[in-house]
Amino acid sequence: MARLDLRPRPALQPEYCKGCLRCVDACPKDCITQAGDLNATTGVRPVVLHLDDCNGCQLCIQACPEPYGLVPQKAPGETASGAKAPTAAHDPGEFELEDPTHLFGAKTSTLPAPVDLPGLALALPTTEPLMLKGTYAAALGALLAGCRHVFGYPITPSTEGAELMAKVLPHLGGSFVQAVSEVAAINMMYGCAGAGLPCMTFTSSPGFSLMLEGISYMIGAELPGVVMNVMRGGPGLGNIAPEQADIKLMTRGLGHGNTHAIVLAPSTPQEMLDLSRLAFELAFAYRNPVIIAADGYLGQMAGVVRLPATLTRPGLPAWAVWGDRAHRMNLVCSIQLSDTDLEAHNHHLNDKYADITKKEQRAETWLCDDAEVLLVACNTPARMAKGAVMDLREAGVAAGLVRPITLWPFPIDEMRAILTKRPRARVVVVEASPGQLEDELRLALSHAGLAPPPIQSVRRMGGVLPQRGEIVAAVLAGQDVAASGGVA
Ligand code: SF4
Ligand code: SF4
16 A cells, blocks of 8 residues: 555646535645636536645545546646646646546447437317417317426416316327416426427416526527417516516516527417417527417407317437437526536527528418508407407508417518518507506517607506407597596
């Protein structure tokens, strides 16, 4: 056995120290303390060696769980890899930071590179139309898109969607987990999405607020997932009546950092199904969460729903963290400790957002070709606006409707085309919110370099939806309907 005083003393590579302090506890000579400053590369506080009293017992090296953290010192002129090391003024307490591939050889793997395992479209038998409430239609759309994993916490008026999933998923080889909170539910989605599986949650405004941190993590880690937000009255607990209270949150406030997600706004039970299916397609195409912005009325309203011709059997993406040979080497995370790496990641996200903005704008336009008055509305208020367009046409006013189906990206290309053809058209934004849709319109016009046309507002809140008659009255009077109700 080697004499203690001849055994190599420890050397530290701070970049591989995770600051667990096990070596501090292990050292009988109090030779190791924690550094005062964070290491700039790792973001943790490593230890510092003071080896004057060191007896070379190497208990610290044995205690260190990191293979590259504490290593035995080499003689001057020798590095762990055998490469030439500095000899002059060599400080045995110092150790040249080495590439681990030199220390232990290149990491080799015989595993095959991960590959995309494609999904399949399977034919559905033709069926009679169904009469479904919106939340059920959305759940059915998700099932047809191949979603078999749903996580949620009950909240009215979204609960029925989750309730239906809880009943059917066990029979389809899937799972529904009622989490302890919305925070837990969205983080369960993070894990499930990391495995490359289609997953979703049903929630409503206060619950959606709680999910924002997790959505930011999913965006950072580039994970797909679908969040059905059946919006209700706010702020706070508010009530369970329909409101478009979260447009700003969904389009501009998806948690911390540089975050965006496609926001789809259905206005019928049929669209609850169709956009639910589309949401999964887009989420996987862009590796990003997709939000479905419904409202409380739409969630509860029943309507005719026709099933599509196919359903989807999902594949497995190349990036998924899955236990087979092809995928087990993958890593999914949203942390980038190097500032330059994180900036590069944000540039990558910006490129993705630009691509989405270019390709995924969606809107329905109706009777806009000759319109003097353009109503802009989405969700349930768009149904009232459509009725108002008919009434206004009967009254001799050439009215039309622009219904954004994507709230982010806002369909500004469609608006630009219409406003170019109808430059004198007056815009009337109809919404069940204090102007959140109008803000998105104004921001989109500004970003597109378009001068805003005259914009009139019809706004209701608190679960009061804009009514067909008051929209018509507001347009004919040329006056806003204030959020306090009635023509101002
Ligand atoms: S070799 Fe022994 S005495 Fe020296 S620092 Fe490590 S634990 Fe302490
Ligand atoms: S035991 Fe290793 S990883 Fe833990 S503080 Fe000491 S050197 Fe660092």
